[in-house]
Amino acid sequence: MANASPVLHIETERQPGKIIVHCAGKVNLESWTQFSKTVRGLIAEHKPIRVDLASVIQVDSTGIGAFVSVWASAKGGGGDLKFINPNKRVQDVVEITKLHDMFENFAAGSKS
Numbered sequence: 001m002a003n004a005s006p007v008l009h010i011e012t013e014r015q016p017g018k019i020i021v022h023c024a025g026k027v028n029l030e031s032w033t034q035f036s037k038t039v040r041g042l043i044a045e046h047k048p049i050r051v052d053l054a055s056v057i058q059v060d061s062t063g064i065g066a067f068v069s070v071w072a073s074a075k076g077g078g079g080d081l082k083f084i085n086p087n088k089r090v091q092d093v094v095e096i097t098k099l100h101d102m103f104e105n106f107a108a109g110s111k112s
Contacts, residue, residue: 007031010038018048024055027063035063039070043079050104054085059093071102 008031013020019042027035042049051067053059059067067083074081082104086094094103 006034008034010034012038012042014047018050019045020050020052022052022055026058026060027056027066028058028060029062032062032066036066036070039081040073043070043074043077043081046079048080049074049082051081051083052085053083053090054087056087056090059090064093064097064099067102068099 006025008023008025008027010024011022013022021039021042023035025031039049039051071081071083073079083102084104086103094100
């Protein structure tokens with residue numbers, strides 16, 4: 001497993017009214033713990049969190065599980081966490097799994 005580049009690259013952008021988590025790469029079996037730890041660590045800041053998926057090229061079932069888990073943790077703690085900018089591949093997964101509520105401005109059947 002001598003992979004030169006990480007499966008998932010995460011950058012956190014703190015703005016005055018919210019936190020944006022920019023993800024690039026794959027949210028899968030190899031990277032879900034990195035994703036979960038990063039996002040869960042931000043929930044305590046009590047700011048709206050937006051997870052930008054524009055550069056995510058793959059999400060597998062483990063990644064979807066991580067999305068649901070961090071979303072439920074934020075919601076359970078009174079937080080505001082939404083996923084934004086899903087590309088076509090991620091949109092397809094959202095359609096199949098019926099997880100529209102986790103996405104901000106998700107329009108079924110079209111890119112929002």
